[in-house]
Amino acid sequence: MNYKYFPQTEEDLKAMMAKAGVEKLDDLYAQxxxxxxxxxxxxxxxxxxxxxxxQLFEKLGKENRQLTCFAGMGVYDHYTxxxxxxxxxxxxxxxxxxxxxxxxxQGTLHYIFEYQSMMAELTGMDIxxxxxxxxxxxxxxxxxxxxxxxKKVNKVLVTGCMNPLxxxxxxxxxxxxxxELEVLPIRDGTTCLDDVKARLAEGGVAGVILQQxxxxxxxxDFTGFADACHEQKxxxxxxxxxxxxxxxxxxxxxxxxxxVGDGQSLGIPMLFGGxxxxxxxxxxxxxRKMPGRIVGMTKDSRDQRAFVLTLQxxxxxxxRQKATSNICSxxxxxxxxxxxxxxxxxxxxxxxxxxxxxxxxxxxxDELLKTGRFHLAFDKPFFNEFYVKYDGxxxxxxxxxxxxxxxGGIRLEEGFLFxxxxxxxxxxIDNLVKIAAL
Amino acid sequence: xxxxxxxxxxxxxxxEGRKGYSLPRNNFGDYEIxxxxxxxxxxxxxxxxxxxxxxxxxxxxxxNFGVDTGFYPLGSCTMKYNPKINEExxxxxxxxxxxxxxxxxxxxxxxxxxxxxxKSLCALTGLAHFTFKPYAGAHGELTGLMTIDNYHRxxxxxxxxxxxxxxxxxxxxxxxxxxxxxxxxxxKSDAHGLVDLVDLERLVELEGPxxxxxMMTNPNTLGLFETRIPEIAKLIHDCGGLMYYDGANLNPxxxxxxxxxMGFDVMHINLHKTxxxxxxxxxxxxxxxxxxxxxxxxxxxxSPYHGxxxxxxxxxxxxxxxxxxxxxxxxxxxxLNANYIKESLKDVYELPIDTMCCxxxxxxxxxxxxxxxxxxxxxxxxxxxxxxxxxxxxPLLFHESLMIEPxxxxxxxxxxxxxxxxxxxxxxxxxxxxxxxxxxxxTPIGRVDDVLAAKHPVVTYRQLKNEIMK
Numbered sequence: 046m047n048y049k050y051f052p053q054t055e056e057d058l059k060a061m062m063a064k065a066g067v068e069k070l071d072d073l074y075a076q077x078x079x080x081x082x083x084x085x086x087x088x089x090x091x092x093x094x095x096x097x098x099x100q101l102f103e104k105l106g107k108e109n110r111q112l113t114c115f116a117g118m119g120v121y122d123h124y125t126x127x128x129x130x131x132x133x134x135x136x137x138x139x140x141x142x143x144x145x146x147x148x149x150x151q152g153t154l155h156y157i158f159e160y161q162s163m164m165a166e167l168t169g170m171d172i173x174x175x176x177x178x179x180x181x182x183x184x185x186x187x188x189x190x191x192x193x194x195x196k197k198v199n200k201v202l203v204t205g206c207m208n209p210l211x212x213x214x215x216x217x218x219x220x221x222x223x224x225e226l227e228v229l230p231i232r233d234g235t236t237c238l239d240d241v242k243a244r245l246a247e248g249g250v251a252g253v254i255l256q257q258x259x260x261x262x263x264x265x266d267f268t269g270f271a272d273a274c275h276e277q278k279x280x281x282x283x284x285x286x287x288x289x290x291x292x293x294x295x296x297x298x299x300x301x302x303x304x305v306g307d308g309q310s311l312g313i314p315m316l317f318g319g320x321x322x323x324x325x326x327x328x329x330x331x332x333r334k335m336p337g338r339i340v341g342m343t344k345d346s347r348d349q350r351a352f353v354l355t356l357q358x359x360x361x362x363x364x365r366q367k368a369t370s371n372i373c374s375x376x377x378x379x380x381x382x383x384x385x386x387x388x389x390x391x392x393x394x395x396x397x398x399x400x401x402x403x404x405x406x407x408x409x410x411d412e413l414l415k416t417g418r419f420h421l422a423f424d425k426p427f428f429n430e431f432y433v434k435y436d437g438x439x440x441x442x443x444x445x446x447x448x449x450x451x452x453g454g455i456r457l458e459e460g461f462l463f464x465x466x467x468x469x470x471x472x473x474i475d476n477l478v479k480i481a482a483l
Numbered sequence: 484x485x486x487x488x489x490x491x492x493x494x495x496x497x498x499e500g501r502k503g504y505s506l507p508r509n510n511f512g513d514y515e516i517x518x519x520x521x522x523x524x525x526x527x528x529x530x531x532x533x534x535x536x537x538x539x540x541x542x543x544x545x546x547n548f549g550v551d552t553g554f555y556p557l558g559s560c561t562m563k564y565n566p567k568i569n570e571e572x573x574x575x576x577x578x579x580x581x582x583x584x585x586x587x588x589x590x591x592x593x594x595x596x597x598x599x600x601x602k603s604l605c606a607l608t609g610l611a612h613f614t615f616k617p618y619a620g621a622h623g624e625l626t627g628l629m630t631i632d633n634y635h636r637x638x639x640x641x642x643x644x645x646x647x648x649x650x651x652x653x654x655x656x657x658x659x660x661x662x663x664x665x666x667x668x669x670x671k672s673d674a675h676g677l678v679d680l681v682d683l684e685r686l687v688e689l690e691g692p693x694x695x696x697x698m699m700t701n702p703n704t705l706g707l708f709e710t711r712i713p714e715i716a717k718l719i720h721d722c723g724g725l726m727y728y729d730g731a732n733l734n735p736x737x738x739x740x741x742x743x744x745m746g747f748d749v750m751h752i753n754l755h756k757t758x759x760x761x762x763x764x765x766x767x768x769x770x771x772x773x774x775x776x777x778x779x780x781x782x783x784x785x786s787p788y789h790g791x792x793x794x795x796x797x798x799x800x801x802x803x804x805x806x807x808x809x810x811x812x813x814x815x816x817x818x819l820n821a822n823y824i825k826e827s828l829k830d831v832y833e834l835p836i837d838t839m840c841c842x843x844x845x846x847x848x849x850x851x852x853x854x855x856x857x858x859x860x861x862x863x864x865x866x867x868x869x870x871x872x873x874x875x876x877x878p879l880l881f882h883e884s885l886m887i888e889p890x891x892x893x894x895x896x897x898x899x900x901x902x903x904x905x906x907x908x909x910x911x912x913x914x915x916x917x918x919x920x921x922x923x924x925x926t927p928i929g930r931v932d933d934v935l936a937a938k939h940p941v942v943t944y945r946q947l948k949n950e951i952m953k
Contacts, residue, residue: 051816051891052895061819065822071815073818074708076708077708077740081713081745082740089802092804093806095804098803107592116584120583122582126504132541136565137544137545137549137551137552138544138763141762142557143764145557145872148930149926150548151543151547152547158942158943159494169524169526172942172943217785221629221632221783264520292522293522294521319583319788319790320791341940342936342950344932345928346932356940362654365654366657371655374766374768376618377767378763387528394503395528403514407511408514452589467506
């Protein structure tokens with residue numbers, strides 16, 4: 046025996062087996078039919094010491110190229126303040142589970158309440174749940190929520206300017222739920238209100254899903270969309286990049302019923318796709334239709350302020366197949382990440398970072414246009430991401446960027462989708478432009 | 484922690500003009516964001532200096548209980564130790580800064596890692612392929628059921644929309660089936676706590692052509708191994724259905740039996756249970772789904788990239804640390820720990836099914852019901868003694884369920900301490916029932932008013948402030 050994660054000594058084992066009424070460990074599985082007992086050796090290497098495990102990962106790590114990131118499309122290279130990883134390693138947070146026992150889980154419940162408060166502020170909505178897996182599944186849950194809230198309607202309209210990766214996830218859920226997805230046409234890089242109105246008038250629509258900024262980085266004008274939806278009893282869902290909401294008009298201000306998106310842009314490392322955190326906020330009216338955990342304020346037996354998981358009658362462990370969703374746990378630790386990020390950045394810092402990203406992106410765009418080889422695909426306002434067409438061979442240029450240690454945006458259609466965050470310096474941008482101008 | 488000093492919300496510590504951040508200077512000149520784009524009302528986020536933030540969250544953490552704090556026998560959640568080396572590995576900078584859409588040629592290290600992890604999971608489960616897209620156990624269930632639904636659809640077998648689950652199943656099973664557009668049929672448990680084969684045969688006879696799958700955990704939620712699993716699998720396969728394995732209880736099977744060999748076609752694994760990644764207060768987890776050869780083409784797109792990659796790194800570090808020689812000890816040791824507690828307490832707690840269990844078992848409350856002390860009371864009293872409570876009131880088969888799962892990482896001394904306290908509580912229930920019924924007494928807060936929270940939901944600071952104004 047004698048392995049670092051297995052504390053029992055030979056003597057312990059002997060005493061415990063005697064209590065359990067077996068002579069050897071194997072007897073514990075006497076009830077398993079012989080035909081399905083696994084008696085061989087797993088096809089795995091022999092156990093490694095800590096040093097060997099570390100070396101193996103370091104070697105694998107070196108096989109990845111470290112690139113200066115100008116890519117976005119939903120995942121952005123923002124800076125992570127040192128405070129966050131350090132606090133996230135507090136093992137009382139890290140090694141706990143869902144706060145079922147409120148008396149010894151006030152730490153988790155307290156920060157989730159703060160998280161909900163901050164996300165409601167950021168999105169301009171009444172309330173928030175305790176988090177979702179990521180932005181795409183949050184959007185899918187919102188789609189199902191709209192259908193469940195509607196009365197025997199199962200059609201959902203989706204902007205044509207949606208991130209195709211989000212759309213693919215929506216399609217998956219819609220297929221199995223029997224939801225009919227209808228994609229709205231793209232008009233000059235944006236969603237057109239008249240298209241929405243015309244389809245709403247046909248009836249049967251439970252919800253409309255928009256994206257801000259959209260797939261081309263364009264900041265759309267959603268004036269009139271909420272009224273059009275509400276006239277036809279459809280819910281308006283807006284999927285936004287969380288960090289941009291520091292300055293952009295909010296889903297709440299546009300009149301959305303549900304706001305969803307990914308919180309990755311709030312300083313969460315890209316880490317090849319996760320873990321991130323999805324957010325979902327909605328109007329007070331919809332609170333009992335919302336999926337996921339919700340933390341509420343209450344009092345304890347000593348009349349102290351306390352926090353607790355609430356409205357659990359919506360959830361799977363009570364309602365089983367009648368639950369609002371099958372989601373069980375959320376992304377609690379990543380919700381803590383976002384909560385600490387927003388506490389540090391605060392009212393001013395979040396805006397400043399957003400303005401820096403805006404300035405950097407517009408500077409890059411201007412410089413690229415000056416080369417004469419790029420032009421903006423649409424004459425529309427953008428935030429920190431934009432789509433430019435390129436008059437040369439885009440694949441070759443993309444490859445050249447890589448060779449120079451640059452992740453030169455996302456190759457999109459006839460050009461590039463570039464994103465800039467507060468992390469990108471003027472030197473890095475100038476260097477990209479220099480290569481692009483060759 | 485002094486809750487009077489440190490019990491505030493971060494918003495209550497905010498003061499206008501304070502900042503906890505530093506940003507690079509703007510070297511790009513004047514780029515003004517047009518007013519038409521901007522929000523009218525500012526987000527009311529807190530304004531705090533760095534130390535205030537650090538102290539606030541450090542103190543909050545002191546109000547929490549984790550595996551590192553003490554024994555956490557939360558049944559069905561496999562609260563095993565989360566090794567520290569795995570945290571360092573997941574934080575390696577060579578992985579942190581990778582964009583999920585960067586070209587394959589620049590991420591050969593992560594691709595190798597994913598292949599190695601997939602191979603390991605195949606070896607451990609006896610299945611042929613895994614997808615890492617699902618973010619959690621429930622997400623894995625949904626992905627697995629979608630895979631099954633896609634398979635039947637591909638064969639034009641459109642009427643297969645029913646899923647059989649045992650009445651002891653996790654709540655996520657029926658909920659996942661519903662999200663997948665499938666209907667649940669429950670099969671009864673027999674007197675031994677196992678799937679009632681007669682009832683199952685009846686269901687198969689009745690519903691055969693409409694059965695998409697049977698969804699099971701094995702061992703089941705009572706911690707009992709479904710000994711007749713080969714017959715169950717044959718029944719379902721013969722009627723054209725597939726077998727789904729809910730990997731929530733995979734831990735005791737390491738070194739004992741593989742789902743693929745039991746006859747399962749599709750399964751999910753909770754990497755945060757069996758493979759030791761931290762539960763993080765309820766996520767992030769990871770719920771990779773494995774299938775038999777031929778079914779991998781039916782995997783759905785349930786997330787955009789490669790799943791929770793950071794969680795996968797930790798799980799692979801755990802598998803490498805244990806290796807083929809140690810990992811097979813996980814199941815037997817977890818099983819021994821559970822049986823040891825069960826045998827040591829069954830004279831004072833009601834054990835409805837007295838047989839060998841796997842990694843966990845279920846008591847139906849105290850043996851002596853005359854005291855009026857409930858499972859809830861026992862759970863709360865355990866907190867006073869420095870233990871996390873077991874899972875309570877689940878499974879629904881019994882009125883006073885108390886589900887205990889110790890994991891393989893706990894020493895005999897820890898188990899003996901827990902056993903002594905459980906016996907002490909049983910004694911207190913007789914001598915001083917009010918002491919138990921009013922527990923906990925030593926925690927930062929007492930029992931909370933759940934009804935108040937639900938009747939009048941206050942879920943944001945803005946609502947809280949409005950409350951005070953009233």
